[in-house]
Each structure stands twice: as C-alpha cells, then as structure tokens.
Amino acid sequence: MDNDIKHPGIKSVGWALVQASRLHRSRTGDKLSELGLFAGQEQVLQALSTSGPMTMGELAAILRVRPPTASKTVSRLSALKLxxxxxEPGDARVVxxxxxxxxxxxxxxxxxxxxxxxxxxxxDFDNKDRKRLRKLLRRAAKNLAGLTGADQTGFETEADDEADAEGLESNEPELAATA
Incomplete structure (x- = not known):
C-alpha cells in the first residue's frame, strides 16, 4: 500500500478508535493464543477472578453482552476445565x-x-495522558451506552479518579513493567 494514500476517515475520532481497538484486539489475541485461549474468553476469566462466582445474568451484564453469548463462552471455558x-441450592434455575x-x-x-x-x-504516554485518555474513553462509552440502552454504570467511578490522582502525585507508572 502506498504511504501517500490516506483513509478518508483519518480525521475521525471513531475511525482512530476502531483502528486502535482492532490492533489492540489483534495483539491481545496473539498473546492469548499462547495461553490456549481466544479473544473474549479472557474477559470471562478476569470478571470471575475479580468478582468471584456469579450468575450467567450477572456475568453477561458485567461483560455488556447478551446472556446467550456469555453462556456460549462459559461452555467453552468449562470444556477447557477453567x-x-x-x-443454586433451592433454585435449580439459577446457575x-x-x-x-x-x-x-x-x-x-x-x-x-x-x-x-x-x-x-x-x-509513549505519561501518567497524565493515560488518565486523560482513560477518562475520555469511559465518557465516550457512556455516551454510546445511553443511546444503545446498554448499562451505563461503571464507566466513571470516584475510586478510579482517586487512584488516578494518587498515581499522578507519586509519579509511579500505572502498569507493571513488561517482562
């Protein structure tokens, strides 16, 4: 592809977001395949690791997917013994x-x-840029969640903002160093 050719959406925030998201998903997918997992499965494992046991409905809500999607992923992870x-005792309908x-x-x-x-x-981002980007992306996601009827909770929390302020004050890197 010629380097002089530019995508018509090059000045679009949405286009840049889609490109960054695709590349992030691809990089994460490559790394997940080394663990024998597919993209999307890691989110179920992370949610359960963070929140503990939950119902399919709770899992679907936290992942912002439909219950059948969560159920299909859980079935695959169950087959992998993960x-x-x-x-639920007393109500066999609740899993x-x-x-x-x-x-x-x-x-x-x-x-x-x-x-x-x-x-x-x-x-190449300093802590201030990381905080700003995270807050802007959460706000954008909340905007779209409101328009699509998705759950708007969890995009902006005081705890995150306080943790951000502490990280900026101490000037500590927010992420673990790469191995």
Missing part, C-alpha cells in the same frame, strides 16, 4: 459460574498479559 457451573484452580492460574497469566499489552499500547 470454569465450573453449579446450580453460578466460578473459576477452577486452573482457571485461577490462567486469570493470573491474563492479568500479566493485559499489563504487558497495555504497556506496549501506552509506551
């Missing part, structure tokens, strides 16, 4: 999902992988 499903021991090990590896990819993504 998660277990158990019916809770939790990590297995191997799932917990994979989740820890995923955390390291995400930190590595994020460090690569933001290598």
């Amino acid at each position: 998660v277990e499903r158990h019916t 809770r999902v939790k990590l297995t021991k191997e799932g917990k090990r994979k989740a820890a590896a995923i955390d390291a992988l995400w930190a590595e990819v994020e460090a690569e993504l933001l290598q």
Whole structure:
C-alpha cells in the first residue's frame, strides 16, 4: 500500500478508535493464543477472578453482552476445565459460574498479559495522558451506552479518579513493567 494514500476517515475520532481497538484486539489475541485461549474468553476469566462466582445474568451484564453469548463462552471455558457451573441450592434455575484452580492460574497469566499489552499500547504516554485518555474513553462509552440502552454504570467511578490522582502525585507508572 502506498504511504501517500490516506483513509478518508483519518480525521475521525471513531475511525482512530476502531483502528486502535482492532490492533489492540489483534495483539491481545496473539498473546492469548499462547495461553490456549481466544479473544473474549479472557474477559470471562478476569470478571470471575475479580468478582468471584456469579450468575450467567450477572456475568453477561458485567461483560455488556447478551446472556446467550456469555453462556456460549462459559461452555467453552468449562470444556477447557477453567470454569465450573453449579446450580443454586433451592433454585435449580439459577446457575453460578466460578473459576477452577486452573482457571485461577490462567486469570493470573491474563492479568500479566493485559499489563504487558497495555504497556506496549501506552509506551509513549505519561501518567497524565493515560488518565486523560482513560477518562475520555469511559465518557465516550457512556455516551454510546445511553443511546444503545446498554448499562451505563461503571464507566466513571470516584475510586478510579482517586487512584488516578494518587498515581499522578507519586509519579509511579500505572502498569507493571513488561517482562
């Protein structure tokens, strides 16, 4: 491709976001394949690692996907022995999902992988730029969530803003160094 050719959406924020997202997804996908996982599966493992056992509905809500999508991913992860499903005592209609021991090990590896990819993504960004970008992306996501009927919670929280302020004051890097 000729370097003089420019995409017609080059000045579009949305176009830049899509390109960055695709490249991030590709890089993450490459790293996940080394763990025997596909893109999207890591989010289920991370959610369960952070929040503990949850119902399919809770999992779908936290991932902002439809319950059948969450169920399909959980089925695949169950076949890999990374998660277990158990019916709720007293109400067999409610199924809770939790990590297995191997799932917990994979989740820890995923955390390291995400930190590595994020460090690569933001290598030329100082802490102020990282904070600003994170806040702007959360605001943009919240705007679209409101228009699409998706859950708008969790995009901007005081705890994140306080942690950001502490990171800026101490001038500590926000991410683990790449291995």
